[in-house]
Structure formats: C-alpha cells, structure tokens
Amino acid sequence: MTLVCIENISFSYGKIDALKDVSLSLEKGNLVGIIGANGSGKSTLIKCLCGLLDVHKGHVTLEGTKLSSIPKRKLATLVGYVPQIQERATPSTVFDTVLMGRIPHLTWSPTKKDLEIVAKAMETMEITEFSLRDIHELSGGQQQRVFIARAMAQEPKVLCLDEPTSSLDIKHQLGLMRGIRDITREKNILALMAVHDLNIASQYCDSLIILKEGYVYKEGKPNNVLCKENIKDAFGIDVAIHKHGDFMHIVPVEESIVEDITY
Amino acid sequence: MNRFITAFKKRSVKSTKRTSGDNILTEYDIYNAKKITFIALSSVLVLLMAMFALTQGSYSLSLKEVFLAVIGQSNDIAHTRVVWNIRMVRIISAIFAGVGLAISGMIMQNILRNPLASPSTLGVSNAASFGAAFAIVAFGSGRISSHGGSAVTFTIPYIIAISAFSFSMISTGVIILLTRYRDASPETLVLAGVAMGSLFTAGVTSLRYFAQDEVQLSAIIFWTFGDLGRTGWTTAGMIAVASVICATYFFFNRWKYNAMNGGENVARSLGINTERVRITGLIVASMITALIVSFVGIIGFVGLVVPHMARKVIGNDTRFLIPASCVVGALLLLVSDTVARTLISPIVLPVGILTSFLGAPMFIYLILKGRNNW
Numbered sequence: 085m086t087l088v089c090i091e092n093i094s095f096s097y098g099k100i101d102a103l104k105d106v107s108l109s110l111e112k113g114n115l116v117g118i119i120g121a122n123g124s125g126k127s128t129l130i131k132c133l134c135g136l137l138d139v140h141k142g143h144v145t146l147e148g149t150k151l152s153s154i155p156k157r158k159l160a161t162l163v164g165y166v167p168q169i170q171e172r173a174t175p176s177t178v179f180d181t182v183l184m185g186r187i188p189h190l191t192w193s194p195t196k197k198d199l200e201i202v203a204k205a206m207e208t209m210e211i212t213e214f215s216l217r218d219i220h221e222l223s224g225g226q227q228q229r230v231f232i233a234r235a236m237a238q239e240p241k242v243l244c245l246d247e248p249t250s251s252l253d254i255k256h257q258l259g260l261m262r263g264i265r266d267i268t269r270e271k272n273i274l275a276l277m278a279v280h281d282l283n284i285a286s287q288y289c290d291s292l293i294i295l296k297e298g299y300v301y302k303e304g305k306p307n308n309v310l311c312k313e314n315i316k317d318a319f320g321i322d323v324a325i326h327k328h329g330d331f332m333h334i335v336p337v338e339e340s341i342v343e344d345i346t347y
Numbered sequence: 348m349n350r351f352i353t354a355f356k357k358r359s360v361k362s363t364k365r366t367s368g369d370n371i372l373t374e375y376d377i378y379n380a381k382k383i384t385f386i387a388l389s390s391v392l393v394l395l396m397a398m399f400a401l402t403q404g405s406y407s408l409s410l411k412e413v414f415l416a417v418i419g420q421s422n423d424i425a426h427t428r429v430v431w432n433i434r435m436v437r438i439i440s441a442i443f444a445g446v447g448l449a450i451s452g453m454i455m456q457n458i459l460r461n462p463l464a465s466p467s468t469l470g471v472s473n474a475a476s477f478g479a480a481f482a483i484v485a486f487g488s489g490r491i492s493s494h495g496g497s498a499v500t501f502t503i504p505y506i507i508a509i510s511a512f513s514f515s516m517i518s519t520g521v522i523i524l525l526t527r528y529r530d531a532s533p534e535t536l537v538l539a540g541v542a543m544g545s546l547f548t549a550g551v552t553s554l555r556y557f558a559q560d561e562v563q564l565s566a567i568i569f570w571t572f573g574d575l576g577r578t579g580w581t582t583a584g585m586i587a588v589a590s591v592i593c594a595t596y597f598f599f600n601r602w603k604y605n606a607m608n609g610g611e612n613v614a615r616s617l618g619i620n621t622e623r624v625r626i627t628g629l630i631v632a633s634m635i636t637a638l639i640v641s642f643v644g645i646i647g648f649v650g651l652v653v654p655h656m657a658r659k660v661i662g663n664d665t666r667f668l669i670p671a672s673c674v675v676g677a678l679l680l681l682v683s684d685t686v687a688r689t690l691i692s693p694i695v696l697p698v699g700i701l702t703s704f705l706g707a708p709m710f711i712y713l714i715l716k717g718r719n720n721w
C-alpha cells in the first residue's frame with residue numbers, strides 16, 4: 085500500500101535547483117535507500133518529506149493527505165527525522181535526548197508508556213549504558229545512535245535517516261541496517277535512508293533511488309539498479325560487481341579513479 | 348534437550364534485557380528525584396534566608412520580635428512598621444525580582460542555545476533602564492518619597508514600565524533579527540547586545556542633562572545600579588505577580604524549550620514552530636526584565652549567573668531547570684541584598700553593585716570556556 089506519494093516536486097535554494105521534478109511512490113514495510121553523489125539532492129529530498137522544507141512545485145502526500153495541510157505537530161507523530169549533520173545543541177543527557185522524540189505525543193508529562201518506549205529505543209540502539217551521560221561526551225558514532233533512537237522513539241510511520249551510518253563502526257552499521265529493516269517489517273512503516281555505502285545499501289534496502297543532479301535517475305530493486313552503467317553515470321566511476329549468491333559486492337576499479345583525479 | 352537450552356537461553360537473554368530497560372528507568376527516576384530534592388531544599392533555604400533577612404538592618408530585632416510582628420501580634424507599632432513596610436517589601440522584591448531575572452536569562456540561554464545570553468548581556472536591561480529614565484524626564488513620572496532615606500517611588504509606575512518595555516523591545520528586536528542569520532554565533536549575538544547596552548547606557552547618562560530638577564537627576568542615577576530599597580507594596584506586588592505569571596507561562600511551554608535544546612532542525616522536525624517559540628519567549632523574557640528594571644533599576648548578571656548555577660545541578664531539562672532557576676534566582680538576590688544591606692551598615696549598598704562584582708568574572712569565565720562547554 086502506498087504510504088508516501090511524491091508528485092513532481094521541485095525545490096531550489098535561491099538559484100540552485102536541488103530537486104527537479106521528482107516523482108516517487110513509496111510503500112509501507114520497506115527500507116528504501118537513496119544514493120547519489122554529493123550534492124545530488126538526497127538531504128533536500130529527505131527534508132522535503134519531513135516538512136522541514138516546503139516544496140516549490142508539486143506536492144507530497146502522506147496516506148493521501150497533502151503534507152502541507154498536516155499541522156506540524158501532527159506531522160511530527162508521523163514522520164521522524166535524523167539529520168545528517170548534528171547542529172549546535174544544548175547539552176542534554178542521552179535519556180533526555182531520546183525522550184525528545186516523545187514530545188509530539190506528550191500532553192503534560194511523559195507516561196510510563198512513553199518512558200518504556202524510550203528505554204526500548206535505547207536498547208535497540210545499544211546506548212543504555214550511556215543513559216545519563218551528556219551527549220557531548222559521546223563519540224560521533226555513539227551520538228548518532230542516540231539521534232536515531234530519538235527518531236525511533238517518535239514511533240513514526242515514516243522514518244527518514246540522512247546518512248545514519250556515516251560515523252558508525254562496521255558492527256553498528258550492520259546492526260543499524262538490520263535493526264531498521266526489522267522495524268520496517270515489524271511495525272509496517274517506511275524507512276527512507278540516504279546512504280553512501282553501496283554494498284550495505286544493496287544488502288539491506290528493499291529498493292533504491294539513485295539521484296543525479298536533482299533528478300531521479302533510477303529506482304528499483306538493488307539488483308536491477310546497481311549495475312556498472314548506472315554507477316558510472318551517477319558517480320562517474322568504473323566499478324566491478326562481484327556476485328556472491330544473493331549479495332553483490334561493488335568494488336571501484338582503480339584506474340578510473342586515478343584518471344579522474346588527474347583531470 | 349538442545350531446544351530446551353536454547354529456549355532457556357532466549358528467556359534469560361530476554362529477562363536481562365528487561366531488567367536493563369527497567370534499570371535505566373529506575374536510574375532516570377532517581378536522577379529526576381535528585382533534581383526535585385534540590386529544588387525543594389533550595390526553596391526551604393529561601394524561606395530561612397527570608398526570615399534571617401527580616402531580623403537584619405539598622406533597627407535590630409530578634410527573631411521572636413520579627414515573628415510577632417509578622418503575624419501582627421507585636422505590641423510595638425514600630426516593629427510592625429519596620430518589618431512590614433520596609434523589610435518585608437524589600438524581601439518580596441528581592442525574591443521575585445530574582446525569580447524574574449533568572450527565569451528570563453534561563454529562557455534566553457535555552458531558546459538561543461547561547462550560554463552567554465541574558466537580559467544584561469543582550470542589552471535588554473540597559474534599554475529598559477533608558478526607557479524608564481526617559482519616561483521620568485519626558486513625563487515627570489518619578490518622585491522621591493521621603494520614607495527610607497534614599498527610596499524613590501513612582502507616581503505613575505505604569506508609564507515608566509511601559510516606556511521601559513518599549514525600549515527593551517529595540518534590543519530584543521535586534522537580537523531576533525540577528526538570529527535569523529543561521530550562522531550568527533553566540534559571541535556575535537552577545538557582542539551586538541553589548542554594543543546596544545553601551546549605547547543605551549550613554550543614553551541614560553545624557554538624559555541627566557535634561558533632568559529638570561535634582562529629584563529627577565537622582566532618580567536617573569539610581570537606575571544605573573539597581574537598588575531594591577525603591578519598591579513599595581504596589582511595585583513589589585507587580586513584580587511578584589508578573590514574575591509568577593511569566594514563570595508559569597514558561598513552565599507550560601517547557602516541552603517546546605526541551606525540543607529547542609536539540610537544535611533548530613531537530614526541534615522543527617519535532618513539530619515545534621521554532622521561530623514563534625523564540626520570538627514569544629524573548630518578548631515575554633524582555634517584558635519581565637523591563638518591568639523589574641523599571642522598578643528597581645539594573646541588577647546585572649543575575650540572569651546570566653543563576654541559570655548556570657542551576658544547570659550545574661539540574662542539567663538542561665527545562666521541566667526542572669525552570670523551577671530551579673526561579674528558586675536559585677530568589678535565593679541569590681535575597682542573599683546579595685541582605686549582604687548589601689548589612690556589609691557596611693548603616694550604609695546600604697545598591698545590590699546591583701554586588702551582583703556585578705559576582706557576575707562579571709563569571710561572564711569572562713564563560714567566554715573562556717567556549718560555546719560548547721556550558
């Protein structure tokens with residue numbers, strides 16, 4: 085069933101067109117990866133979906149309702165967001181930070197259920213041991229796990245993650261991908277994730293969207309989308325693709341990189 | 348058998364997981380209980396301090412005499428006068444001016460995510476004092492009354508307060524405009540505030556030349572260093588009511604401020620209209636600052652120092668930080684004022700001098716610490 089429908093949206097920052105006529109239809113229970121070169125519009129697409137940016141043309145609908153007509157607070161119970169770059173934040177303990185995710189659901193103070201949801205999200209992200217430590221005293225990857233836990237605590241129908249794996253160690257990268265995929269199945273929600281690691285993306289995502297200069301260049305199952313030609317077009321590099329049963333392994337071919345650099 | 352073992356293992360894994368979840372919840376409860384204890388203990392301290400302050404002053408009274416006078420059972424009418432008309436008014440003013448200044452500083456720091464923000468560092472207090480002095484010169488709304496030596500009371504306090512608020516909105520407006528530039532750093536904001544502060548101080552100084560008589564002149568001079576001896580029951584009452592209303596307003600919005608702690612985009616993704624929360628928060632904070640400044644003058648740095656003191660114990664969870672700042676603010680100003688009254692008795696120092704001595708080093712310390720270490 086279609087949860088999010090993106091119809092011909094465009095967005096520009098002043099003169100820079102970041103998204104050009106993007107149309108997508110995203111379904112429940114899926115983990116969808118967004119890949120593309122730096123500046124291809126991944127973050128912008130995610131922000132348009134979270135209501136952080138208002139699209140200039142076209143519209144986004146969530147379960148048939150236009151995003152722009154949903155009150156922001158209601159929207160926050162439906163869509164969770166993990167930013168790519170952590171902005172300046174006031175010091176706060178890990179627990180309190182994850183508890184922020186419950187704010188859109190709160191009336192006067194958090195109920196026992198709210199607190200349990202927070203504890204559950206913290207367990208999933210394996211951050212219980214830091215519970216009362218200040219987030220600024222954690223490593224980059226640990227912080228990132230806190231922010232993901234916060235978005236999980238929101239219990240959204242759409243979970244948007246902007247490069248959540250970028251500073252995680254390999255174990256937590258895999259753990260996160262598996263965790264997010266499991267959540268999409270369990271709770272029948274949609275997870276939308278900008279990723280750079282093509283191997284990880286191909287292994288865990290149900291479908292992939294390749295963005296190129298603000299256009300949707302390709303979309304579909306990882307196996308269909310990730311071929312030499314597409315990668316060459318989207319990223320400008322030559323790769324070799326090795327298949328190991330269900331998994332594929334994408335390796336850059338050395339010469340072309342050297343060639344690119346000498347341009 | 349194997350299956351049994353796996354099942355057992357699974358269960359034990361589950362049960363440890365559960366206890367770990369329960370653990371962090373208990374841990375969190377204890378953590379919050381500590382904060383509540385701190386707030387409760389500080390409140391008791393405020394009461395004790397207030398009782399002590401009632402006994403202090405040039406007219407010496409014992410605790411028992413004070414108690415009798417407070418409950419109206421004293422045989423000596425002079426005791427009742429001293430306790431009620433002079434000391435009690437002053438103590439009420441100290442407590443609620445402390446609440447108001449501390450809470451506005453705390454809110455400014457949290458919504459701007461700027462540890463250096465406060466009514467005095469953002470130029471709001473100075474603007475308000477200019478507004479108050481301006482009202483005196485322009486409308487002649489200030490008069491010195493004869494009771495209590497240097498006390499100034501106001502014939503039309505509302506005009507002074509309104510004028511103070513109007514001018515404080517100039518500083519607030521500039522700060523709001525600056526926050527629209529995403530990359531305005533905490534230091535930039537404070538530098539702008541300091542610039543506006545000195546501009547308005549210069550304004551106050553030049554107003555002296557327009558003063559029509561000595562009464563106005565001394566009234567203006569008094570503004571530069573706040574003094575709690577100027578309040579009467581009306582003004583003290585107004586400060587109290589306004590502080591309580593503002594603190595309540597902030598407390599009702601505590602989850603919004605908590606979301607703001609997470610950063611601009613995070614707060615917005617949590618459904619907060621950050622622009623609106625920032626503007627309304629700054630306006631309410633300026634309002635209470637302007638009201639206090641217009642009745643007692645500039646009491647600098649309370650709004651800067653107190654929230655940091657409270658934060659050391661409480662952290663940034665505004666559910667607890669708001670009441671804690673109120674209580675610590677009340678305590679700090681009450682203690683400072685009592686010291687100011689008794690240090691070189693019978694001379695009464697303006698409490699603003701004392702808080703500045705306390706606050707200026709703290710301000711420098713905060714700058715040295717840098718923006719990420721609150």
Ligand SMILES: Nc1ncnc2c1ncn2[C@@H]1O[C@H](COP(=O)(O)OP(=O)(O)OP(=O)(O)O)[C@@H](O)[C@H]1O
Pocket residue numbers: 097100101102120121122123124125126127128129168
């Ligand atoms: N705040 C902004 N103001 C102006 N231009 C911007 C802004 N943010 C992004 N852009 C531009 O919009 C385009 C798309 O940016 P976006 O952040 O969506 O890329 P991205 O795919 O997320 O890149 P990355 O892989 O580096 O995260 C880029 O050309 C970028 O320079």
Ligand SMILES: [Mg+2]
Pocket residue numbers: 126127128168246278
């Ligand atoms: Mg990006």
